[in-house]
Amino acid sequence: MARLAKALVSDGPAISLGSVSVEKAPQRVALIVNTSGSTGQAKEVGLSASALLESAKSANKFVGAKPGQIWSLLLPLTHIAGINVLVRSMELGTVPIDAREVSGKYPFADFTAVVPTQLFRALNGDNDLLEHLISAQAVLVGGAALSAELREASRNAGINVIETYGMTETCGGCIYDGTPLEGTAFEIDEVGVISIASKSLATTYLNAPEAWNERIRNGYLVTTDIGHLEDGKLVVTGRSDDVIVSGGENISLAQVEKLITNTFSGVDCAAFAVADSQWGQSLQLAIAGEVKPDQSAINEYLSSQISRAAKVKNFIYLSEIPRTSLGKIDRSKLAQIAAEVNHG
Secondary structure, eight states: OHHHHHHHTTSSOOEESSOOSOSOOOTTEEEEEEOOOSSSSOOEEEEEHHHHHHHHHHHHHHHTOOTTOOEEEOSOTTSHHHHHHHHHHHHHTOOOEEOTTOOSSOOOOSEEEEOHHHHHHHHTTOHHHHHHHHHSSEEEEOSSOOOHHHHHHHHHHTOOEEEEEEEGGGTEEEEETTEEOTTEEEEEOTTOEEEEEETTOOOEETTOHHHHHHHEETTEEEEEEEEEEETTEEEEEEEGGGEEEETTEEEEHHHHHHHHHHHSTTOEEEEEEEEETTTEEEEEEEEESSOOOOHHHHHHHHHHHTOGGGOOSEEEEESSOOBOTTSOBOHHHHHHHHHHHHHO
């Protein structure tokens, strides 16, 4: 926190808590955070002090945090979501509780932030974490999609969940429960792609400035996410780069997952694709855990709801779905596992 504080007041060098390929950062950059790189090249996102502080102030204001209140840290500091807990704490004049390695009962905190995987664990056996989340004034949940089922279960358990949406390039969450934070605005184009303008927007990609410039249009960052408005609030429905073309038809992997989990009770699954000479991209499905619905029933349902091209060409069964450290499905890892199974 001392190093971060110095970087934020320009009294020290820019810092990074992960590996960085560049040796120098632009003067405005206080923090460098690597994107996960689960698809394509990992980007080294340069964030200014003003962007980080704007993000912290607007987040604290939204949740009603007052000076002297405490955040707990449950997320890795190699990701912007973890760093944000530190900056929000500085803004409140406090030091967060480091709860990343806690075993047994957690110390009390007024606020915390988790990914959906942690929320699921709290509701399914981790009673100490559950107690910690229930006792907090608000729990931010982001990093990956939060299912309606998990959100409802959390609320029923007494957890005040606030669903956040954002990315490293926006200093993490900048839209809470579908509403933009102060200093943030968004647009949705005719095909549903979301663009964001914000005071917490990054400065550049240090290792790919041209790629950053290509993503900025009229002051807005063009995301890879698709969404729509419901009652004036943003609902994120998937990613534009999660859409595959199979048999000449567009298929949303997120839609496939949603249809299956909403229809076949208790199924934990992830859709992905592999290159295929017949289909172009072949739809695959990984199923984890004990619940294994009939394959033909899944394919009949997908065909009726999407199209005949949306039949799963290959099923794999795993003990758990591989995810990134922030809980996002690691589709590239799934494709690798499928290749090993098919050639094994």
